[in-house]
Amino acid sequence: MDKKLLLSYIFRHLDGVVVPPVLHQLSQKGILEFVLQNGSLDLEKIAEEFNANEGYLNVALRILAS
Numbered sequence: 001m002d003k004k005l006l007l008s009y010i011f012r013h014l015d016g017v018v019v020p021p022v023l024h025q026l027s028q029k030g031i032l033e034f035v036l037q038n039g040s041l042d043l044e045k046i047a048e049e050f051n052a053n054e055g056y057l058n059v060a061l062r063i064l065a066s
Contacts, residue, residue: 022060031057 026032031050035041043061047054 018063022063026060026064 023032029050029052031046031052034049035046043054043058046052046061047057050057
């Protein structure tokens with residue numbers, strides 16, 4: 001198996017492990033609903049609204065975006 005194919009397989013597997021808990025927490029905290037209701041928002045506004053750490057929130061949203 002070539003390296004590119006192997007890495008692709010590994011990262012797809014990791015997506016399946018990482019995405020569900022991130023999705024669950026964002027949903028449980030009401031962040032997903034807030035974003036859906038308000039459309040386009042900047043990270044600072046979301047972090048302020050939910051008193052969230054901007055760095056962690058950024059990572060969580062990027063996981064969903066990818």
